[in-house]
Amino acid sequence: MAFLEETVRGIRKDIVKMIGKAASGHPGGSLSSAEILTLLYFEQMNVDEKNPRKEDRDRFVLSKGHAAPVLYATLAAKGFFPKAELENLRQLGSMLQGHPDMNKVPGVDMSTGSLGQGISVAAGMALAGKMDNKSHKIYALLGDGELQEGLVWEAAMAASHYQLNNLIAFVDNNNLQIDGAICEVMSPFPIDAKFEAFGWNVITVEDGHDFDELRTAVEAAKKSEDKPTVIICKTVKGKCVSFMENNAGWHGKGPNAEEVKQALAELEA
Amino acid sequence: MAEKKSTRQAYGEYLVKLGEKNQNLVVLDADLSGATKTNIFKNACPERHFNVGIAEANLMGMAAGLATAGKVPFASTFAIFGAGRAYEIIRNSICYPKLNVKIALTHSGISVGEDGGSHQSIEDIALMRVIPNMTVLSPADAIETEKMMDVAMAIDGPVYIRLGRSDVPVLFDEDYQFEVGKAGLLKSGDDVTLIATGLMVGPALEAAELLKADGISARVLNMGSIKPIDTNAITEAAINTGAIVTAEEHSIIGGLGSAVAEVLCDGVPVPLERVGVKDLFGQSGKVAPLMEKYGLTANDIVTAAKKAIARK
Numbered sequence: 080m081a082f083l084e085e086t087v088r089g090i091r092k093d094i095v096k097m098i099g100k101a102a103s104g105h106p107g108g109s110l111s112s113a114e115i116l117t118l119l120y121f122e123q124m125n126v127d128e129k130n131p132r133k134e135d136r137d138r139f140v141l142s143k144g145h146a147a148p149v150l151y152a153t154l155a156a157k158g159f160f161p162k163a164e165l166e167n168l169r170q171l172g173s174m175l176q177g178h179p180d181m182n183k184v185p186g187v188d189m190s191t192g193s194l195g196q197g198i199s200v201a202a203g204m205a206l207a208g209k210m211d212n213k214s215h216k217i218y219a220l221l222g223d224g225e226l227q228e229g230l231v232w233e234a235a236m237a238a239s240h241y242q243l244n245n246l247i248a249f250v251d252n253n254n255l256q257i258d259g260a261i262c263e264v265m266s267p268f269p270i271d272a273k274f275e276a277f278g279w280n281v282i283t284v285e286d287g288h289d290f291d292e293l294r295t296a297v298e299a300a301k302k303s304e305d306k307p308t309v310i311i312c313k314t315v316k317g318k319c320v321s322f323m324e325n326n327a328g329w330h331g332k333g334p335n336a337e338e339v340k341q342a343l344a345e346l347e348a
Numbered sequence: 349m350a351e352k353k354s355t356r357q358a359y360g361e362y363l364v365k366l367g368e369k370n371q372n373l374v375v376l377d378a379d380l381s382g383a384t385k386t387n388i389f390k391n392a393c394p395e396r397h398f399n400v401g402i403a404e405a406n407l408m409g410m411a412a413g414l415a416t417a418g419k420v421p422f423a424s425t426f427a428i429f430g431a432g433r434a435y436e437i438i439r440n441s442i443c444y445p446k447l448n449v450k451i452a453l454t455h456s457g458i459s460v461g462e463d464g465g466s467h468q469s470i471e472d473i474a475l476m477r478v479i480p481n482m483t484v485l486s487p488a489d490a491i492e493t494e495k496m497m498d499v500a501m502a503i504d505g506p507v508y509i510r511l512g513r514s515d516v517p518v519l520f521d522e523d524y525q526f527e528v529g530k531a532g533l534l535k536s537g538d539d540v541t542l543i544a545t546g547l548m549v550g551p552a553l554e555a556a557e558l559l560k561a562d563g564i565s566a567r568v569l570n571m572g573s574i575k576p577i578d579t580n581a582i583t584e585a586a587i588n589t590g591a592i593v594t595a596e597e598h599s600i601i602g603g604l605g606s607a608v609a610e611v612l613c614d615g616v617p618v619p620l621e622r623v624g625v626k627d628l629f630g631q632s633g634k635v636a637p638l639m640e641k642y643g644l645t646a647n648d649i650v651t652a653a654k655k656a657i658a659r660k
């Protein structure tokens with residue numbers, strides 16, 4: 080347990096540092112999903128950093144592709160590529176593009192960035208897994224604002240129609256999108272009843288920053304017999320950096336040097 | 349150096365003025381109102397601003413519906429999501445029934461910068477230009493943006509206005525006149541014609557100066573109206589200067605360069621060199637180095653001009 084806590088703390092520090100260095104990027108939604116990725120890559124997923132394209136690996140699709148920093152920091156921590164690479168986030172010629180590129184970054188299973196598309200691709204991956212009688216899982220991470228995209232629900236319909244129980248989607252329910260609170264911009268609620276109506280197995284995690292709760296949810300999801308599972312995680316956007324928490328202003332903005340310093344100090348404490 | 353302002357900023361500010369004059373004007377956005385600058389209109393006129401959330405297909409569909417009831421919708425998001433995700437809704441629910449929707453998309457081209465290739469639209473001119481009934485406008489600066497918005501209001505039908513993220517020099521003054529289907533002659537010249545649109549107009553003017561130093565007289569045309577395009581100005585340029593260069597922050601496939609090539613093929617074929625993104629996706633980076641990397645600078649236009657002249 081202490082290991083996961085230490086790991087996620089390091090990932091958060093890397094997120095803040097790399098976005099600060101790039102002076103652009105998306106800290107809020109990266110920090111809100113740090114525990115989800117940490118649990119998946121350091122405990123739940125069958126992946127091999129020495130062989131990123133291993134055939135029977137579990138796959139992860141960052142449908143909310145703007146949270147690339149959390150994925151990059153997690154992959155680097157896991158050893159898919161050297162941590163020093165994180166300094167090149169968003170620089171010309173860097174493999175660490177503003178949004179993940181599967182052909183550039185070892186460990187990235189799908190190129191994303193246009194919201195709504197990742198979950199659809201994940202459903203296709205899961206369908207292929209079924210066709211080939213594979214036992215690996217497909218994980219996807221959606222934003223709660225992302226749920227406003229019609230494509231998400233087209234994919235949701237297909238995933239239950241094809242009984243893709245090998246598909247496990249997380250919703251990072253941080254209640255914010257770019258223009259403000261999701262319930263004020265365009266409410267996606269009720270999220271659980273919607274997925275239920277689409278034929279999904281629905282699990283709600285009351286604290287999306289609690290590894291035990293997340294673990295219980297993932298383990299239950301893996302046992303689903305004929306339905307895809309959605310794990311709706313209640314999270315805090317900007318989690319662990321006081322001035323970023325629950326603040327839509329920190330959706331897509333790089334902290335300056337002073338702010339990086341303060342954030343790192345808080346993360347050390 | 350002249351004052352600098354992004355065309356998206358000019359768009360947001362001028363929407364307020366247009367909205368005062370026309371009570372039927374409504375603005376729709378898809379969770380990017382801070383970036384598209386429609387939030388300026390929202391602050392001035394919240395009851396006529398609708399944020400549909402992250403749902404670009406619905407953005408365009410609802411705009412079409414509003415237009416059937418006499419509203420004049422301006423629908424905004426990033427060019428990649430508007431012209432891309434919502435393409436077929438624009439085609440079938442806006443252009444096919446010729447509804448009065450103004451589609452103003454920001455963050456076109458690679459000058460989006462750090463967000464990278466997934467967010468840099470280099471094909472929107474091609475996509476919008478190919479649809480019947482569509483008018484395609486691409487302003488070079490803040491003033492031209494306003495003038496084009498006036499013109500768009502006067503058109504009873506779909507109009508696409510291509511806007512940018514980055515600050516660009518203000519080239520024109522308040523007296524500037526813009527007419528649909530007419531190129532603007534920015535500089536006379538006899539040896540070659542540089543036809544530019546959007547933020548490439550500035551570099552084209554710079555290129556003309558550089559060419560002058562080499563004893564080459566370059567005509568410069570601002571092609572803000574990409575569709576309909578000024579066939580006469582292009583044909584005249586072909587006859588009088590015998591060589592043409594196009595410059596656009598867009599793929600060389602399907603954009604301004606292609607539109608000019610179509611006119612030349614139909615009339616007076618002369619050597620044409622197209623400066624633009626060469627069938628490649630963009631990538632993350634700061635704007636100036638990106639423009640250099642993708643060959644979108646004044647020097648690239650100079651090289652292209654010399655090549656076109658050599659091919660005469």
Ligand SMILES: Cc1ncc(C[n+]2csc(CCOP(=O)(O)OP(=O)(O)O)c2C)c(N)n1
Pocket residue numbers: 107108109111143145192193194195221222223224225226251253255256257316330378379380402404429433
């Ligand atoms: C199709 C599409 N439309 C718009 C955007 C621009 N955009 C990037 S992030 C974002 C808000 C996402 O909100 P949410 O899904 O809640 O993400 P989170 O809060 O987890 O960062 C938007 C609108 C996009 N990337 N893709």
Ligand SMILES: [Mg+2]
Pocket residue numbers: 222223224251252253254255256
């Ligand atoms: Mg959110």
